[in-house]
Structure formats: C-alpha cells, structure tokens
Amino acid sequence: MFRGVNGINIDAKGRIAMPTRYRDCLKNQSHGHIVMTIDTEERCLLLYPLGAWEDIENKLAALPSFNPAARRIQRLLIGHATETELDGNGRILLPPLLREYAGLNKKIMLVGQGKKFEIWDEDHWQERRGQWLDEESSSDGSLPDEVKTLSL
Numbered sequence: 001m002f003r004g005v006n007g008i009n010i011d012a013k014g015r016i017a018m019p020t021r022y023r024d025c026l027k028n029q030s031h032g033h034i035v036m037t038i039d040t041e042e043r044c045l046l047l048y049p050l051g052a053w054e055d056i057e058n059k060l061a062a063l064p065s066f067n068p069a070a071r072r073i074q075r076l077l078i079g080h081a082t083e084t085e086l087d088g089n090g091r092i093l094l095p096p097l098l099r100e101y102a103g104l105n106k107k108i109m110l111v112g113q114g115k116k117f118e119i120w121d122e123d124h125w126q127e128r129r130g131q132w133l134d135e136e137s138s139s140d141g142s143l144p145d146e147v148k149t150l151s152l
Contacts, residue, residue, distance in 0.1 A: 002112035007122065010106055014099060015091040016119075019110070023090045025049075032086035036094070036119070038101050040076050042128070045094070045102050045119040050083065052115045057081065094119070 002025070008016045018026065026032055026049055035053035036045050048056070060078055063070035080101070084092050094104065107122035120128075 001114055002117055003114070004112045006110040006112075008108050008110050010094065010099070010104060010108060011091075013093070014096060015087075015093050016108065016110070017089065017091045018086060020090065022112075023086065026086060033083060034085060034092055035081050035083050036098060037077050037081040038098065039118065040073065042118075043102050043121075043124060045098055045104075047092075047110075047117040047119055048115070053081065 002022060006019050008019070010016055026034065030049035030051050033050035034047055035050055035057075036047045037053075039046050057078060060074050063074060065071060065074075080098065082095050082098060084095075086092055102119065103121045103124060104119065105121055105123075109120045109122050109125040111118040111120060111125070
C-alpha cells in the first residue's frame, strides 16, 4: 500500500527520486517497472506498478469500442500510458508530454493512494487541497453512503 504525501524535486533531466520507503515495494511488485498516465479529472499524473496497471489496462481494453465515452477514456488513459522503470538510484523519468499535461514544475507532490500514486505540481496540490478542505467544512454532510459506514 502506498500512502502519505511527499514533497520531491524534479531534476534538470526531468527525473524524480522515489522516496526510499517505496522503492523495495515497487521492486518487489513489478521489478521496478512503473506505468504512468494522466488523470482525466484533475491535472495530475497517475503512477502504477506495472502489474496493477495491467489489470486496469485489461479492463479498459475490454470496454465496448463503439461506445464513445469508452473510446474517449481508452484514448486518454491507455494512449498516455508510459512505461518506465526505477534506475539504479531509485529515480524515474517523467516524460515531457506528461509533465506538460500536469503542469509540473520544479517541485511536485507524490501522493500515495493505496495501489497507485498521484503526482501533482506542488502549487496546484496546495490550491486543490485547500479547495477540498473548504468544501468539506462547508458541506451539508451529504457523504456517499459507503463513506458514512466508515469509522475513522
């Protein structure tokens, strides 16, 4: 499970160093092979160990190709999917087109989401997190039923 928020710098070659605590897990799960793609709802990237991505990719590929919404999501998620791997120093390259999509500058946030990570531009993450917190504090308490059953 990937959890936690980590501030990371992008180096001059467009690489990030994965925090040490995640490296062994990524090496064990997928021999260090990683797939990243765009998030279709936010300007961030999604980063998966190869095996977890292949499960998602198979489900996406099985969607009906004559359904315009299914084709759109296939084009966006599979079309932007880029495989990379951890180098000997635990770094991964963020491809220029994906960095551009997510508006990634020098400082990013790596956000653990269980089976995957999200990669955000630091400023954009701070802005969106503030919006989500504001929405939560001003909401009328109308959470989805699934969330209402959780105890924290």
